[in-house]
Each structure stands twice: as C-alpha cells, then as structure tokens.
Amino acid sequence: MLKNRLRRVVAVILFLTFCCWSATLVQSQPSRRVLLLHSYHSGMTWVDDLNAGISQVLRKDQVNVYFQIEYMDTKHNSGVEYLEMLHELFRAKYAGLKFDVVITADDAAFHFVREHRQEMFHGAPVVFCGLNDYSPEILEGMEDVTGIVEQGDVKSTLDLAVRLHPRARQLAIITDNSDTGRTMKAQVERVRKQLNPSVQLVFLDNLPLTVIADRLSLLPADSVVYLGPYTVDLSGVGMDPASVVRTLRLDQSSLPVYTTNRSFLGRGLVGGYVISGVALGKRAAGLALRILNGEKAGAVPILIETPELPMFDYPQLERFSIALSELPAASVVLRQPLSFYGQFRNWILLALVFVGCQSALIVVLTLNIRKRKKAQEELRESEKKYRSLTSSLPEIVLELDRDARLTFMNQPGLLRLQYQPEDVRNRLSFFEIVAPTDRDRVREYLAMSIDGKGDSVELSMAARDGYTFPAIMRMNLLLEKQHLVGYRGLCFDISERKRAEEELKKLHDELEKRVQDRTFELARANSELRTEIEDKRQTEQELLESRKDLRRIAAHLETIREEENRRIAREIHDGLATSLTAAKVEADCLDQASAPERKLRIEALKELLNTVTEDVRRIARNLRPSLIEDFGLKAAVEWFCTDFRQRTGIRCSLSLPESLDCSDTTATALFRILQEALTNVTRHANATQVNVKISGEEETILLEIRDNGVGIDPGGMCRDTLGIIGMQERAIRLGGFFSITKIAEGGTMVAVRVPHRSR
Incomplete structure (x- = not known):
C-alpha cells in the first residue's frame, strides 16, 4: 500500500516537472536562427577557435538566438560528387527551416553557399570569414553579403x-x-x-x-x-x-x-x-548580430x-x-x-593575504591601545579641569548615580549645605538635601528626565542644620552605551530672586491700583467726549440734510417752472397758433373775395376767432385742470374723451378700471400725456377710431392710446418734436417709460407705464 502511494507521488512529481520543463522550453524558444557552416572538420585548432569566438558573442544572447554548426569536412572529402551529396543532405535537412543569418568559414563553405543560397537558405544574409581568394568580382550578383577577408x-x-x-x-x-x-x-x-x-x-x-x-x-x-x-x-x-x-x-x-x-x-x-581564430570569430559574430538587430548586410562594410x-x-x-x-x-x-610563483600562485597569495590581515590586525590593536591610553589620560586631565572649574562656580554642581545618591558635589555646594566630602563618598542620598515637601516632585522630575520631558524644577534645598532656601535644578542624563548610569546637573540659589519678586509684586499691585484709578477717570472723560462728539456730529448731519432739502426744493421749483413753460408752449403751438394761422389765411382772402363770398368768409373768421377764444379759455383752464383735483383722474379722462369726440368727430372708446388711485403728480402727468396724444391723432393720424385704455396693476399704471390712422414712422420721426418729447419727459420724470410704435395692421400706439406713487 505504501509503495503504491510512493509511486503515485513520484509520478505526480515527474509529471509536474515535465510540464514546467515544457513550459520553460516553449517560453525560451529562440526567435532567431544562425547557421555556422565550416569548410573543414571539428577538432582542428582553427575550427575550434572560430567556434569559440563566435559562441562567446552569440551565446550572450542565446535566449533569442539559436546557433547551429555544420562541417563540410573538405580536407578529408572533396570532389563534385561529395559536394552534390552535401547539397542533397542540407536541402533535405533544412527544407522547413529559415535562417536569419548564415556564417561561412573559409573558402569552400562560402562558394557552396553562394551556389545554393537561394535554394537551400531562402536568400538569408551571409557573413563570410576566413576567405582567402577574395575579390569584389566574386560578390557580383549577390545581395546582403558582408564579412571578413583572411589576409x-x-x-x-x-x-x-x-x-x-x-x-x-x-x-x-x-x-x-x-x-x-x-x-x-x-x-x-x-x-x-x-x-x-x-x-x-x-x-x-x-x-x-x-x-x-x-x-x-x-x-x-x-x-x-x-x-x-x-x-x-x-x-x-x-x-x-x-x-x-x-x-x-x-x-x-x-x-x-x-x-x-x-x-x-x-x-x-x-x-x-x-x-x-577566436578574434576572427568574434568579429564575424559581431557582424551577424548587427544584421540580426536590423541592419542590412549589404550596408555593413567588408573588413579587410x-x-x-x-x-x-x-x-x-x-x-x-x-x-x-x-x-x-x-x-x-x-x-x-x-x-x-606561477606554480604556487594561489598559496602565495593566500599566505600574503593572511600575513596582511594579521599585520593589519596588529596595527589596529596597537593603534587602539594607544588611542585608549591617550583617551584615559585625556579623561583624567578633563576630570581635573572639570573639578577645578566646578569649584570656581557659585552654583551647586551635583552628580548622582541612577539611585539618586551623590557621587560628586563641588566645594561651594558642600559649604552652602554644610556637608563634608566624606558624606559624598558615603553616597549621601540626594533627597536628604531636598526639603521634605518637595521630594515627591523631585522624584517625578527625575522620572520625566529619563523620558526626555524634564527641563527644570523649582525646589527647596535643606542644609544640614535644617535651613532651607529656594533653588532651581536642571539635570542631564549620564549615559553609557545608551544605558542610564546617573545624573549631572546644577542647582541655582534663587533666594535673592524670590525677594526681588516679592518686592516687584508689591510694586506691581500698587501700580495696578493706580492704573485702575486712572483708567476710570479716563473712561469717564472719554464718555463725556464721545457724547459731545455725537451731539456735534448729529448737528452737522441735520445741517447737511437741511442743505439737501433746500437744494431739492430749489430744483423742484425750477422743474415746475420749466414744465409749466413747456406745457404753455405746447398748448399755444398746438391750439392757439393753429387757429390764428387759419384766421390770418381767411383775413388775407377777404380783399380778393366777392361781396357774397366775403360775407361767408367774415362768418368763418368770426367762427375762428370764437375758436381762438375757446382755445385761450381752454389753455387757461388747462393751466391747472381743476377737474382732476375735484373728481380724480378717472372723471377727468372721461370728460376729455367725450370732449375730444365732440370736437373732432373721431370715434373714441374708453376702458377704465373700477378704481384708479394715484398721486396728483401722476394723475396730472397721465392727463397731459393723453391730451398730447389725442391732439397728435387729430393733427397727423387721419384716423377714424381711437381706443384709450388705462389699467392699474400692483405697482404701476399703464396708459395705452391706439388709432387706426396712417401710422407713424419712428425712424423718420423728428427728434425735436415738442409733443413727443413732452410726453417722454413726463413719463421719465415719474420713473416710468414711454413708447410710440407703428401698428402692423395700421395706426399708431402710444404706451406709458408709470408707478402708482399712491397718496
């Protein structure tokens, strides 16, 4: 059972090894092929040197270059039949391969490739070396050829x-x-x-x-x-x-x-x-690499x-x-x-290295010993200077071990604290010279110094007789090889400073009281001054406002006068002047008229004079339209439209809101604009119908006058027309706008929009 398992494990390992080897083989498959064709056989010194030189260059890029060597062995075999056999062998061997470069060594290989290059090597670039019978004529008809001539x-x-x-x-x-x-x-x-x-x-x-x-x-x-x-x-x-x-x-x-x-x-x-042969092979391989890297073989010079x-x-x-x-x-x-030396070179070098190392070690140790002795001497000298220096300082100089026991105290410190050098040699505890109330704080300070957080601490130091005095202590760590071995520091007696601080505090309190009293007096004076300045500023402001009111009143009076003058000019121009002109024409015609006709013209002249009289009365009445003041804008507009219809015979429709509330100034301006617009309709429009509409919105009043006359051309309108200018000025003065346009269907529309400015 165990054997079967071992066999299976071995089989799996072999299978995985084969797969990895196959993958590596596929990945490392070269992408470029180089053929080296020798004229002679392997084993010749010349041939082996050529192989060594070419291999040293091409093997550096062996991942991408497949380097193959063939030997023609022409020193042992020659003749046409043998070369024909080589031809058949190589043609069958390389039928499916295409070389990127073919390198020929010596004459026979070059001539063989020159004859069968297209058929066997598909016209691959050629690099020759070791060619003895070179002349430019032998390269006629060949392209992509370079190499090295053997001379x-x-x-x-x-x-x-x-x-x-x-x-x-x-x-x-x-x-x-x-x-x-x-x-x-x-x-x-x-x-x-x-x-x-x-x-x-x-x-x-x-x-x-x-x-x-x-x-x-x-x-x-x-x-x-x-x-x-x-x-x-x-x-x-x-x-x-x-x-x-x-x-x-x-x-x-x-x-x-x-x-x-x-x-x-x-x-x-x-x-x-x-x-x-090695150097020649390296040069030939270098030419081959240049071709593999993209250069044309024909562009690479032949080396002589x-x-x-x-x-x-x-x-x-x-x-x-x-x-x-x-x-x-x-x-x-x-x-x-x-x-x-040549026979035992390695042993001699090893012995020299050993002796050199031993000598260097001896020199280093000697220098180290001298350096240490010198350092010890310098340390003793430094210690002597240090003790001499600390003895001349008025401050208390201390050195403690890591347990806070005294290892050194300068002479002024011993005298100030009433201790003897024997006490220091007996490792007196540092806390014996600290007042009991401050010992815990000093312990915390020493612990914080180890963490790098302690700077200085204020404490009370105690002499042997129990006398205490205030002091400030600053301690530094003593380290050896990054380990704490003790503390070194100074203690400054600050008794005089404390007394000075007390005196300074008393003076400060007294000065603070004086400053507060003086500040109160200055604040009171400042308040009175601000009140006086505020009264004066308010008086000046009222004076400025009064002057502004006077200027506004003067401007208003001037505006009223100018407006009245312009209105009278318009009334005289539009009504009275026209009637007088017509009367003058009738009077001029009396001398030439017959008796019956003269009578008629006299009647007409009387009628014109009556009209002039009515116009004068109307002008006088219009100088101050009392109807607006008595009944408001709505009633005045209704009266004027009815009067216009009766006087001109032009139909006039009127659209008014139920209530029309506005200031007297706005009502008068709108009434005057309506008068001027209907007068222009009578004179110029040749209209048969006029529509007047007044509508009130939340903040503005819109007045529109439309007629069906010939219409006005705004582009050709004279800029100096007093009637239109007067209407526009009235609208602008009220903060509104005025427009006059020609209606596409025929006629003219006058539109005025002004604010309510209600009472």
Missing part, C-alpha cells in the same frame, strides 16, 4: 624571422598547391622586394612532402623556413597539421620554422604572426584587416636561443613553464 600578414612574419635570425641568408617558403597556397605564394611575391635583400627566397611548392623534407635537410645552416598553408598533397588528399609536420620532420629539423597557421604551433615550429597575434612556442624559443625580450610586444608564448 595573413606574411611580410610581418618573414621580417620577424629574419630579425630574430640576423645571420640567415636563405628563406625557404613551403606551400601546397591549393587555392589558399597559391594565394599565399602570391602575397610573398608582392612583398618580396620589401624584404631584406641579403636574404634569398626559395619556394618549395608543387612537390611531394617527402621531397620537400629531403630538400630541407639539404639547406645550409643559415636558412630559415616559413611553412604556409598545407592542407592537401599533390594527389588532392587532405592532410592534418600533425601529419604535415611529421612528414616534413620539422620537429627534428635544425632550422627554425615560422608560420602564420595556429594549427602548426606546438609541433616543432617557432611561431609568427598567427591569425587569431584580419586580427593577428604574435604567437610562439616556448620550447622552440629555448631550442634556438631566442630571448623573450626580443619578441614583439603583447606576444603570446605557448607552453611556457611556470615559475615558482
């Missing part, structure tokens, strides 16, 4: 060999018959004239390795050998560096051999300016300079007596034996 510094290596062997008179050059070998030979030919003219060049190429080995054995002792690229023999069979060195017997040769190929080092060759390092084999340097100081700066020496 070993043959001249620097040859110059170095001649410099390290100044007696050399012959320089043998060994290369194979491959494209790389021919390229290197061409480089030597180009720099041949720049070499030391005293050194003769001998080319050992296009020969079997055994023959080259025999030729080397026949070279004179003042010869130096340069081994170039040698990867295939004359039959086209690939050869590795070990077999080349073994066949040529270079490890047994008495001649120094130099090279620019890293694979040959450590096999009997001295060294030279070696192309660094190849990274090289001066690299040497230490046993060969010893063999040919070459000092390390003769080597170029920053040279790399392989298989150099370690010195004693």
Whole structure:
C-alpha cells in the first residue's frame, strides 16, 4: 500500500516537472536562427577557435538566438560528387527551416553557399570569414553579403624571422598547391622586394612532402623556413597539421620554422604572426548580430584587416636561443613553464593575504591601545579641569548615580549645605538635601528626565542644620552605551530672586491700583467726549440734510417752472397758433373775395376767432385742470374723451378700471400725456377710431392710446418734436417709460407705464 502511494507521488512529481520543463522550453524558444557552416572538420585548432569566438558573442544572447554548426569536412572529402551529396543532405535537412543569418568559414563553405543560397537558405544574409581568394568580382550578383577577408600578414612574419635570425641568408617558403597556397605564394611575391635583400627566397611548392623534407635537410645552416598553408598533397588528399609536420620532420629539423597557421604551433615550429581564430570569430559574430538587430548586410562594410597575434612556442624559443625580450610586444608564448610563483600562485597569495590581515590586525590593536591610553589620560586631565572649574562656580554642581545618591558635589555646594566630602563618598542620598515637601516632585522630575520631558524644577534645598532656601535644578542624563548610569546637573540659589519678586509684586499691585484709578477717570472723560462728539456730529448731519432739502426744493421749483413753460408752449403751438394761422389765411382772402363770398368768409373768421377764444379759455383752464383735483383722474379722462369726440368727430372708446388711485403728480402727468396724444391723432393720424385704455396693476399704471390712422414712422420721426418729447419727459420724470410704435395692421400706439406713487 505504501509503495503504491510512493509511486503515485513520484509520478505526480515527474509529471509536474515535465510540464514546467515544457513550459520553460516553449517560453525560451529562440526567435532567431544562425547557421555556422565550416569548410573543414571539428577538432582542428582553427575550427575550434572560430567556434569559440563566435559562441562567446552569440551565446550572450542565446535566449533569442539559436546557433547551429555544420562541417563540410573538405580536407578529408572533396570532389563534385561529395559536394552534390552535401547539397542533397542540407536541402533535405533544412527544407522547413529559415535562417536569419548564415556564417561561412573559409573558402569552400562560402562558394557552396553562394551556389545554393537561394535554394537551400531562402536568400538569408551571409557573413563570410576566413576567405582567402577574395575579390569584389566574386560578390557580383549577390545581395546582403558582408564579412571578413583572411589576409595573413606574411611580410610581418618573414621580417620577424629574419630579425630574430640576423645571420640567415636563405628563406625557404613551403606551400601546397591549393587555392589558399597559391594565394599565399602570391602575397610573398608582392612583398618580396620589401624584404631584406641579403636574404634569398626559395619556394618549395608543387612537390611531394617527402621531397620537400629531403630538400630541407639539404639547406645550409643559415636558412630559415616559413611553412604556409598545407592542407592537401599533390594527389588532392587532405592532410592534418600533425601529419604535415611529421612528414616534413620539422620537429627534428635544425632550422627554425615560422608560420602564420595556429594549427602548426606546438609541433616543432617557432611561431609568427598567427591569425587569431577566436578574434576572427568574434568579429564575424559581431557582424551577424548587427544584421540580426536590423541592419542590412549589404550596408555593413567588408573588413579587410584580419586580427593577428604574435604567437610562439616556448620550447622552440629555448631550442634556438631566442630571448623573450626580443619578441614583439603583447606576444603570446605557448607552453611556457611556470615559475615558482606561477606554480604556487594561489598559496602565495593566500599566505600574503593572511600575513596582511594579521599585520593589519596588529596595527589596529596597537593603534587602539594607544588611542585608549591617550583617551584615559585625556579623561583624567578633563576630570581635573572639570573639578577645578566646578569649584570656581557659585552654583551647586551635583552628580548622582541612577539611585539618586551623590557621587560628586563641588566645594561651594558642600559649604552652602554644610556637608563634608566624606558624606559624598558615603553616597549621601540626594533627597536628604531636598526639603521634605518637595521630594515627591523631585522624584517625578527625575522620572520625566529619563523620558526626555524634564527641563527644570523649582525646589527647596535643606542644609544640614535644617535651613532651607529656594533653588532651581536642571539635570542631564549620564549615559553609557545608551544605558542610564546617573545624573549631572546644577542647582541655582534663587533666594535673592524670590525677594526681588516679592518686592516687584508689591510694586506691581500698587501700580495696578493706580492704573485702575486712572483708567476710570479716563473712561469717564472719554464718555463725556464721545457724547459731545455725537451731539456735534448729529448737528452737522441735520445741517447737511437741511442743505439737501433746500437744494431739492430749489430744483423742484425750477422743474415746475420749466414744465409749466413747456406745457404753455405746447398748448399755444398746438391750439392757439393753429387757429390764428387759419384766421390770418381767411383775413388775407377777404380783399380778393366777392361781396357774397366775403360775407361767408367774415362768418368763418368770426367762427375762428370764437375758436381762438375757446382755445385761450381752454389753455387757461388747462393751466391747472381743476377737474382732476375735484373728481380724480378717472372723471377727468372721461370728460376729455367725450370732449375730444365732440370736437373732432373721431370715434373714441374708453376702458377704465373700477378704481384708479394715484398721486396728483401722476394723475396730472397721465392727463397731459393723453391730451398730447389725442391732439397728435387729430393733427397727423387721419384716423377714424381711437381706443384709450388705462389699467392699474400692483405697482404701476399703464396708459395705452391706439388709432387706426396712417401710422407713424419712428425712424423718420423728428427728434425735436415738442409733443413727443413732452410726453417722454413726463413719463421719465415719474420713473416710468414711454413708447410710440407703428401698428402692423395700421395706426399708431402710444404706451406709458408709470408707478402708482399712491397718496
């Protein structure tokens, strides 16, 4: 039963682990793919260095980059049939994959990708490295291609060999018959004239390795050998560096051999300016990352300079007596034996660290001891100065332990309280020198000081003979490592201050009484002064009001006079002047009229004169309409409308409220406005019907006069018309408004709204 449970638990754990691993795998699935295609096989130093350099750069971004390596192994297999087989293999292998960048290493891989790029790699950008036979023509027809050209510094290596062997008179050059070998030979030919003219060049190429080995054995002792690229023999069979060195017997040769190929080092060759496969790989990977980050491969410049390092084999340097100081700066020496320090470097460093720590600890302890002794000496000196200083103070200086027992009291305090130093040494309680009535308050003060709330306290101190005196005490805490160890403070005798306070209190009370008496006298005088000022201000106010009343009365009289003058002018203009004008016209026509006609005109003239007489009487009557005073506005309006209808023959309808209560001023103004409006209807409107309506509201009275005449044009109305101006002025004077408008159906409407201003 237990086993079954264990199996189930293990199964669940494995299942959960698998799920987590699957989720992690899915989340970490790279989004970009890079293919590195090598011309040669794995295990070659050159190939492994390239892989190391490219991996160091791309593995930093391995979460997003999937890095895959393929080897063409052209050193062991070559020919058209083999390349065709690789073509079929890679086409089937990568049929469903699309690479973001393809990196080619050396010539064979580049030419293979150039031929099958579109078919196999879907036109992916290409970064080449280690390309020996580079020329701009080989990139014709290719886009998105960049890379690094492999151009070993043959001249620097040859110059170095001649410099390290100044007696050399012959320089043998060994290369194979491959494209790389021919390229290197061409480089030597180009720099041949720049070499030391005293050194003769001998080319050992296009020969079997055994023959080259025999030729080397026949070279004179003042010869130096340069081994170039040698990867295939004359039959086209690939050869590795070990077999080349073994066949040529270079490890047994008495001649120094130099090279620019890293694979040959450590096999009997001295060294030279070696192309660094790691550095070359890093540069190629850097170009690939630039493309992955969005740059076009065609926009990335092709690098011509190849990274090289001066690299040497230490046993060969010893063999040919070459000092390390003769080597170029920053040279790399392989298989150099370690010195004693190199062999035991870690132990030596550990011992030095241990000795350094011990020495530092000893120095720190020594300094600490010196510092402590100095601090103790300074403390004793400070204590001496402190006691000397406190002895010169008049105040009582105290030090207490945490139980409030005396540990120190200065000499003035001992004398004031009549105690001896032995009492302090016997830890006299502080509360013995405090009056019994204040001991509880002092205990509270000390407790509050611990909480940081105590400032000072006033108390009565008691001498040994029972004499008490008032004092103020201020205490500070004594702390060691944040722990309370006691108190230190001062006690100030305030007897003199107390006596001064008593005297001051007496003087203050006396002064307060005097101030109160004086204040009472000043308050009484101030009250009388305010009464006098108020009477004077009231008199001035009444005088101002009287002057305002006089000005209002004068303005009112002037207004009445002006209004009366304007009213008389309107009456004369509208009635009497018109009748006199007509009478003048009739009189002018008498001279030219015949006897019968003259009689008629005389009758008409008499009628006009009667009219003038009536107008004069009416004007005199209208100078003060007594009907308003006797019967009110309503009766006056009814009389005037009836008189208007009889005089003009124009129908006049009247609408009045049941009661119309307003002031005399308002009634007179409304009556005058009605008179002027109906007079204008008679003169100008050519109307047959007039409607007069007076309505009373809560606060205002509305007067409306409508006729069915020709209507008035407000825009063309003369601004100097005395009748309209008079009506408007009367309404404004009452605080109301006046309007005259043309009715759309025909006629004119005059509207006046004024306040009641009831009696």
